[in-house]
Amino acid sequence: MAGDHYTLWATPHSLYAGKARSYLIKKGVPYREVSAADPEFLGKVIPQVGHMVIPVLRTPGGEIVQDTTAIIDQIEAVTPDPDFVPAGPVQRVVAAVLDAFGSNYLLPLAMHYRWSYREQQELFLRTEFARAIPPMPHEQRLETAGKLMTRFAGFLPNLGVTAAVIPAMEESYAELLAVLDKHFQQHPYLLGGRPSIADFGMMAPLHAHLARDPVPGFLMKTTAPNVFRWTERMNTAAIEDADFPGYAPAFPADDAVPETLEAVLNVAFAQWGPGLAADAACFDQWLANLPDPAPGQMVSHNGARQVHPHVGRVSYAWRGVTMERGSQPHSLWHFARAQAAAAALTGEDAARLADLLGRTGGAAMMAIATSRPIRRENNVLVLG
Numbered sequence: 001m002a003g004d005h006y007t008l009w010a011t012p013h014s015l016y017a018g019k020a021r022s023y024l025i026k027k028g029v030p031y032r033e034v035s036a037a038d039p040e041f042l043g044k045v046i047p048q049v050g051h052m053v054i055p056v057l058r059t060p061g062g063e064i065v066q067d068t069t070a071i072i073d074q075i076e077a078v079t080p081d082p083d084f085v086p087a088g089p090v091q092r093v094v095a096a097v098l099d100a101f102g103s104n105y106l107l108p109l110a111m112h113y114r115w116s117y118r119e120q121q122e123l124f125l126r127t128e129f130a131r132a133i134p135p136m137p138h139e140q141r142l143e144t145a146g147k148l149m150t151r152f153a154g155f156l157p158n159l160g161v162t163a164a165v166i167p168a169m170e171e172s173y174a175e176l177l178a179v180l181d182k183h184f185q186q187h188p189y190l191l192g193g194r195p196s197i198a199d200f201g202m203m204a205p206l207h208a209h210l211a212r213d214p215v216p217g218f219l220m221k222t223t224a225p226n227v228f229r230w231t232e233r234m235n236t237a238a239i240e241d242a243d244f245p246g247y248a249p250a251f252p253a254d255d256a257v258p259e260t261l262e263a264v265l266n267v268a269f270a271q272w273g274p275g276l277a278a279d280a281a282c283f284d285q286w287l288a289n290l291p292d293p294a295p296g297q298m299v300s301h302n303g304a305r306q307v308h309p310h311v312g313r314v315s316y317a318w319r320g321v322t323m324e325r326g327s328q329p330h331s332l333w334h335f336a337r338a339q340a341a342a343a344a345l346t347g348e349d350a351a352r353l354a355d356l357l358g359r360t361g362g363a364a365m366m367a368i369a370t371s372r373p374i375r376r377e378n379n380v381l382v383l384g
């Protein structure tokens with residue numbers, strides 16, 4: 001049954017559910033969150049999606065939507081108020097860049113802090129995973145949760161998380177937290193007084209894993225308390241926040257970008273650039289080897305449906321180490337949205353964006369291109 005509300009199948013500890021949930025809360029649309037253990041979800045909804053994944057949204061009209069970016073697009077199209085799309089064209093590009101950065105680049109880091117420290121947070125994680133398992137005797141539930149956890153922990157090597165790169169990864173996270181904390185000392189949201197897709201995208205890694213799990217949660221609270229406070233703010237319905245009395249619930253006037261956000265962009269471009277370039281090269285290589293690269297062909301090394309498909313492994317220099325991991329075509333798909341927003345700018349707006357990219361070191365990354373576009377169709381990535 002659909003009805004008069006949205007349904008979000010999710011779990012509290014899911015990275016991508018955190019993005020969709022904060023969006024629904026801020027948007028103020030009627031929604032009900034239902035556990036992923038729901039028999040209707042497993043029996044009827046997942047077969048419609050085509051593979052097991054959360055979160056999944058059902059609209060009041062009964063449409064099933066997967067991928068948090070598609071979920072937000074869908075609701076924005078029918079409910080433009082309250083307005084979370086920045087008024088300024090440069091602001092819109094910035095928001096799209098940070099949405100893609102949070103939703104993709106930070107995934108390995110979030111997974112690292114959950115699974116490399118599994119032992120220290122075993123009871124918390126096991127209890128969380130057990131919650132999302134269909135009812136069965138408690139001990140059996142915990143045991144099943146353990147197996148599921150081992151499956152997710154097993155994703156680390158493909159995400160590039162190995163002992164050799166962990167110190168560089170942790171150092172890069174400290175750098176990011178420092179610039180974010182400074183920003184949130186002065187502003188309630190990334191683009192000033194209103195949340196935007198920048199905030200929702202960044203909630204993906206920064207809420208369920210990095211703020212909620214005990215080990216990274218302690219790190220965030222003790223080294224970047226303003227970032228932690230923002231993760232709480234993002235899950236309240238109000239847009240104005242008592243922490244910032246008198247701060248107008250609006251995007252900055254004249255398409256301005258807060259100075260403290262430029263520092264965040266700077267870190268994002270520097271940290272993500274080498275990896276995205278490697279992903280693009282790997283994709284083009286995979287494409288060149290396809291006998292018949294017809295539009296609609298699934299983007300996946302083995303043609304199987306996957307939540308995070310890859311098309312080969314990448315290896316590149318990053319912060320003094322060699323990063324080796326499965327390629328991430330999803331990053332390319334997502335970042336292309338920001339590139340398309342940038343390409344649509346002309347005249348004055350294009351010049352202001354070029355200045356901003358020059359100041360934040362983003363010009364080279366914005367120019368990364370694949371020889372064919374990637375689309376999403378039927379809940380998977382396909383060749384355009």
Ligand SMILES: N[C@@H](CCC(=O)N[C@@H](CS)C(=O)NCC(=O)O)C(=O)O
Nearest residue numbers: 014015016053054055067068069307
């Ligand atoms: N791009 C998807 C990613 C969703 C996703 O990765 N969900 C995770 C849970 S947070 C999942 O279901 N993973 C299952 C898997 O990777 O097999 C989105 O934005 O919704």
